Amino acid sequence: GIQVEQSPPDLILQEGANSTLRCNFSDSVNNLQWFHQNPWGQLINLFYIPSGTKQNGRLSATTVATERYSLLYISSSQTTDSGVYFCAVPMNYGGSQGNLIFGKGTKLSVKP
Amino acid sequence: EAGVAQSPRYKIIEKRQSVAFWCNPISGHATLYWYQQILGQGPKLLIQFQNNGVVDDSQLPKDRFSAERLKGVDSTLKIQPAKLEDSAVYLCASSYPGSEQYFGPGTRLTVT
Numbered sequence: 001g002i003q004v005e006q007s008p009p010d011l012i013l014q015e016g017a018n019s020t021l022r023c024n025f026s027d028s029v030n031n032l033q034w035f036h037q038n039p040w041g042q043l044i045n046l047f048y049i050p051s052g053t054k055q056n057g058r059l060s061a062t063t064v065a066t067e068r069y070s071l072l073y074i075s076s077s078q079t080t081d082s083g084v085y086f087c088a089v090p091m092n093y094g095g096s097q098g099n100l101i102f103g104k105g106t107k108l109s110v111k112p
Numbered sequence: 113e114a115g116v117a118q119s120p121r122y123k124i125i126e127k128r129q130s131v132a133f134w135c136n137p138i139s140g141h142a143t144l145y146w147y148q149q150i151l152g153q154g155p156k157l158l159i160q161f162q163n164n165g166v167v168d169d170s171q172l173p174k175d176r177f178s179a180e181r182l183k184g185v186d187s188t189l190k191i192q193p194a195k196l197e198d199s200a201v202y203l204c205a206s207s208y209p210g211s212e213q214y215f216g217p218g219t220r221l222t223v224t
Contacts, residue, residue: 043215102154
């Protein structure tokens, strides 16, 4: 099945710094989702991005489907950005979409 | 629009006891998923429903886990009997078929 790898596994930033998180996947995909899991365990949808670039405030994401990777950019980081960031891609069942396959996540800690 | 609802939020049981989790998806979402998230890992699918039919239950330990979605809306996941290794967060997600998935707050299960 499809493999999803995220890097780096851990990241410590000073408040105000910028960062780039990477997600590589082993097969072609129809879409990709980025999530932020907050300290209370809630998975929050960040981006639904099969290809191209999207921006939402201080966050943006780019997916290059032909090269099988996606990047999540966080600018001017804040302590509330701390948590685990997951990317996930769907299984394909003969053309229809199934469940999400998650990477192991990037644990981000933003220090004041 | 209300999000995915789950209950209970926390549950502590002894091994060999039984437990049940409830999920109410976003209104209109025909697809419902149950994922298991073990500490330090990404979520992994247990079972996927399309309306009230099972699409994929290949990763569900059927000797102890069961799930149903009788009227194509709410769903219940049951574990009987529980083992220590079932300690995890159980996440429910829903989506329109083939579209972006949204997650509930999860149920944190501790088996002692």
